Amino acid sequence: MPFATSAEQDADSFFAAGNWAAAADAYASHTVEHPEDALAWFQLAVSARQAERYDAAFAALARAEALEFSPVRVSFERARLNVRSDDADAAVAELQTLASSGFTGVNFITGDPVLATLAGHSGYDAVIAAMTVQAFPCEHDELFSAFDFWIGEWDVHVAGGAVAGSNVIERAQRGCVLIENWSSASGSTGMSINYVDKTSGEWVQIWNAAGGSQINIRGGMTNDGMLLTGTIHYVANGTTAPFRGLWTPLADGRVRQFFEQSSDEGETWTPWFEGFYTRKPAK
Known part of the structure; x- marks a missing residue:
């Protein structure tokens, strides 16, 4: 030089x-x-x-x-x-x-x-x-906005009305990702990353909780809401099972979240969690 x-x-x-x-x-x-x-x-x-x-x-x-x-x-x-x-x-x-x-x-x-x-x-x-x-x-891209009805700060109750916990779902990375941060009424926590896999056109959720549950599900919008299917893995005992989740926007502004697990490779399904989301009052 x-x-x-x-x-x-x-x-x-x-x-x-x-x-x-x-x-x-x-x-x-x-x-x-x-x-x-x-x-x-x-x-x-x-x-x-x-x-x-x-x-x-x-x-x-x-x-x-x-x-x-x-x-x-x-x-x-x-x-x-x-x-x-x-x-x-x-x-x-x-x-x-x-x-x-x-x-x-x-x-x-x-x-x-x-x-x-x-x-x-x-x-x-x-x-x-x-x-x-x-x-x-x-x-x-409209596909990335399909899950927007879940965005917000929520109080979550079970069907009987008892408080299950609170959840915060936020848009991140200029709309490419939704981040979930869950806190249960008992003190347990978990989080998920949700995004569109553009190679398949499917929504994907990857969940990990402090207690060692790992969920990997994918799918898309149906007439009943966002339906994602895949597996749940339990770190503590090393077992994996078929798993699915359905998020349904309700007419009153709430969102119903319904998880099911199968013990027979998807022949039958057992409810795993059902929660009803109500938006927290504006601060």
């Missing part, structure tokens, strides 16, 4: 200090001696933009691009330059090209103080919307 020139060292110092005009001059001097330094051309473009030398910035950016500097960073900087040159349409076109290339870092755009000024431009808003769908697909 070649040693940095004095001009480059000065340029880097000026750049770090935000002395943009001096940085632009120093990078320009450095690129005369080192015309193949793509990073220096890019830094020159940024410095020149900040110093409001837009023609010089566009020219330097073109050189950086010709030297195959990072296409994403070049597109970002060209979009910023277009904004500063009062050409919003060209800036949006650059972002559209970036989106078409598969870029999904929408937060880098919305968090950029220059590019964020494009908000309200119909083209910009459309690009951000499209990128958001690509960046966070679960939030925009």
